[in-house]
Amino acid sequence: MAENNSNTLMEKVISLSKQRGFVFQSSEIYGGLKSAYDYGPLGVELKRNIMNEWWRSMVHEREDVIGIDASIIMHTKVWHASGHLAGFSDPLVDCLISKERFRADKAPRPTPGDELPIECADKGQAKAYLAAIQKRFNIELKRNGKTLYGMKVIDENTMGFFPNGGNKPAETFPYRGYVSPTFGSPFLSDERQFNLMFRSQIGPIDVLGDITAYVEKNKELDGKELRTGIEEIVKKSAVYLRPETAQAMFVQFLNCQQSMSMKVPFGIAQMGKSFRNEVTVEHFIFRSCEFEQMEMEFFVEPGSQKEWLDYWRDRRMEWWQNLANDPKKFRYRAHETDELAHYADACYDIEYEYPWGFDELEGVASRTDYDLKKHAEHSGTKLSYFDQQKQDPETGKNGWRYTPFVIEPAAGVTRGLLVYLLDAYHEETVPNADGEDSSRVVMKLHPRLAPIKVAVLPLVKKEGLPEIAREMVSGFFKAGINARYDEQHSIGKRYRRHDEAGTPYCITIDGQTNEDGTVTIRDRDTMKQERISKDEALQVVQSRLIES
Ligand code: GAP
Numbered sequence: 001m002a003e004n005n006s007n008t009l010m011e012k013v014i015s016l017s018k019q020r021g022f023v024f025q026s027s028e029i030y031g032g033l034k035s036a037y038d039y040g041p042l043g044v045e046l047k048r049n050i051m052n053e054w055w056r057s058m059v060h061e062r063e064d065v066i067g068i069d070a071s072i073i074m075h076t077k078v079w080h081a082s083g084h085l086a087g088f089s090d091p092l093v094d095c096l097i098s099k100e101r102f103r104a105d106k107a108p109r110p111t112p113g114d115e116l117p118i119e120c121a122d123k124g125q126a127k128a129y130l131a132a133i134q135k136r137f138n139i140e141l142k143r144n145g146k147t148l149y150g151m152k153v154i155d156e157n158t159m160g161f162f163p164n165g166g167n168k169p170a171e172t173f174p175y176r177g178y179v180s181p182t183f184g185s186p187f188l189s190d191e192r193q194f195n196l197m198f199r200s201q202i203g204p205i206d207v208l209g210d211i212t213a214y215v216e217k218n219k220e221l222d223g224k225e226l227r228t229g230i231e232e233i234v235k236k237s238a239v240y241l242r243p244e245t246a247q248a249m250f251v252q253f254l255n256c257q258q259s260m261s262m263k264v265p266f267g268i269a270q271m272g273k274s275f276r277n278e279v280t281v282e283h284f285i286f287r288s289c290e291f292e293q294m295e296m297e298f299f300v301e302p303g304s305q306k307e308w309l310d311y312w313r314d315r316r317m318e319w320w321q322n323l324a325n326d327p328k329k330f331r332y333r334a335h336e337t338d339e340l341a342h343y344a345d346a347c348y349d350i351e352y353e354y355p356w357g358f359d360e361l362e363g364v365a366s367r368t369d370y371d372l373k374k375h376a377e378h379s380g381t382k383l384s385y386f387d388q389q390k391q392d393p394e395t396g397k398n399g400w401r402y403t404p405f406v407i408e409p410a411a412g413v414t415r416g417l418l419v420y421l422l423d424a425y426h427e428e429t430v431p432n433a434d435g436e437d438s439s440r441v442v443m444k445l446h447p448r449l450a451p452i453k454v455a456v457l458p459l460v461k462k463e464g465l466p467e468i469a470r471e472m473v474s475g476f477f478k479a480g481i482n483a484r485y486d487e488q489h490s491i492g493k494r495y496r497r498h499d500e501a502g503t504p505y506c507i508t509i510d511g512q513t514n515e516d517g518t519v520t521i522r523d524r525d526t527m528k529q530e531r532i533s534k535d536e537a538l539q540v541v542q543s544r545l546i547e548s
Helices: 006-020 041-060 076-082 123-137 207-217 223-237 246-251 253-259 305-322 370-379 413-424 465-478 491-501 511-516 534-547
Strands: 023-025 037-039 065-067 089-094 101-103 142-144 147-149 151-155 158-161 171-174 192-195 199-201 238-240 266-275 290-300 330-334 346-354 357-368 385-391 398-402 405-412 425-431 437-443 454-458 483-485 505-509 518-523 529-533
Touching: 006 023, 006 413, 006 425, 006 437, 006 491, 037 041, 041 065, 041 266, 041 290, 041 305, 041 413, 076 238, 076 246, 076 370, 123 142, 123 147, 199 223, 207 223, 223 238, 246 253, 246 266, 246 290, 246 370, 246 405, 253 266, 253 290, 290 305, 290 413, 305 330, 305 346, 305 357, 305 405, 330 357, 346 413, 357 370, 357 413, 405 413, 413 425, 437 491, 454 465, 454 491, 465 483, 465 505, 465 511, 465 534, 491 505, 505 534, 511 518, 518 534, 529 534
Parallel strands: 065 266, 454 483, 454 505
Antiparallel strands: 023 037, 089 101, 089 192, 142 147, 151 158, 158 171, 199 238, 266 290, 290 405, 330 346, 346 357, 357 405, 385 398, 425 437, 505 518, 518 529
16 A cells, blocks of 8 residues: 555544544543543444454364353452462653653663753743753753753763763763653653552442541551551452453363363463553554453463464464455564563564554463462462373373463454554545546455445335345345445445445446346455346355455
8 A cells, every 4th residue: 555654544544443433432522531442333343353253263163272251350369369460560650840651661761871852842841841850950951942951871870961061960860771752851750560450349348438437547547557458448349350361261271171171282262351551552442441352371281382382373473464455564573581471481472564663463472381370379279181191201100290381372352453454444546437537445354354244235216226125135134244235325425435344345236137137246346346146146245255
């Protein structure tokens, strides 16, 4: 799509998403809720089609994978065992000048000798920040337009104010090793941990009433003591919205394995909502607080994890690419050792080239035996597997009991939806009815993902054409194919509307239909029209969908 400027591609996709009913801002009439989105009439179909394709390839088409649908709210001990309550937190820092809040581990890191210019949005802001720095730190930086100068990194822990260049600082300050991402400000607060899990309270206990009573009874306590007491009250009924779907598969490992007599290697898959109090919500639906995941935990024999990691990385990559127009926009990247999550011994990210560059779409992690062991330890239930056919490598005896290792392909549904919208968006110059150049926007969604598979369009609203069209639509519905009857506006406008909706086939009922029982079928991508018998329309669409 050479004609698309990548900076505006995102804006075009966001705008089309709203106009055509793929994605809306949540609670828009009340000004919207930050980072919350609603999937509209076409978006809900696209999302379900992505999920159905995933379920088909991961569960239905495999003998070695079974599915579950677990609660979003799980026992709080699950999150203690998994480490989420202790470790699912990011170090957060505030810029003391701009008040920007950001993740310390993702911030730019100027090194000794580097200048530390503060880049403001405009001159007015630069003047305000200059005054704020002077007031707070008693130094007067230099201003050139919207940039403030004078600070430099001295060593890993120190920065200096160099009012007139040279090597000798007029003042020194502690340096954190990084600056704020938007302004480049080195004037920062201490790092604070921030829990990414959404907390709520379960049960009939009026927690606010208990807290009020506690505070009234303990007026002599200082702030820290009061907080500890309040935390104890809150903890009693605290529950968390799951931040990943994965933990249910570990907790239900035995029930699933035993009820379905599964033999290792086997997997448990789940799709559903997850919630994270993300510090940075960004790029439309790329990172939001409420999102959907498609995850599978594949339990393998210890020692075979590397082989299975490569296997699942390749299968997942093929899946994404097969449903896309441009497979070159996908790549995978191995995690560096210092990037690995605490539970993983290796991990690949499947990345997509978004308008802002390559970024994560799915993680395929080798999660070791960490989770099963942790849940076994915290619950007191043995979460292991006994293989009668194998010899125990330590004792040499027949039969081997072990804790399986786990390979986890973990994908985002909503992030995948964004990827397929970006991949589908095409602007083309095509001849109009008079043979002149005209532009069209067409969403080249894979036919199996397309929200509407076929639109049935009576050319005019008379001569019995609507009745024929409606009967055809009901035939499609009976066959499980999502079709749409559409009689609004000119036929040209209807074709364009369905190009933007990504509808792969448009069937037009016209005057000739009454004469010889034929209709036209138009292909979204080539715009070619063929005449086929109206009685064969269902079969033609069915076979094209199967072949796609
Ligand atoms: N169980 C492992 C796990 O959850 P993750 O890398 O944190 O791993 C897996 O998440 C996938 O879920 C990501 O690759 C991404 O596609 C999606 N995801 C994670 N956080 C998200 C968010 N805040 N908004 C949208 N999608 C998100």
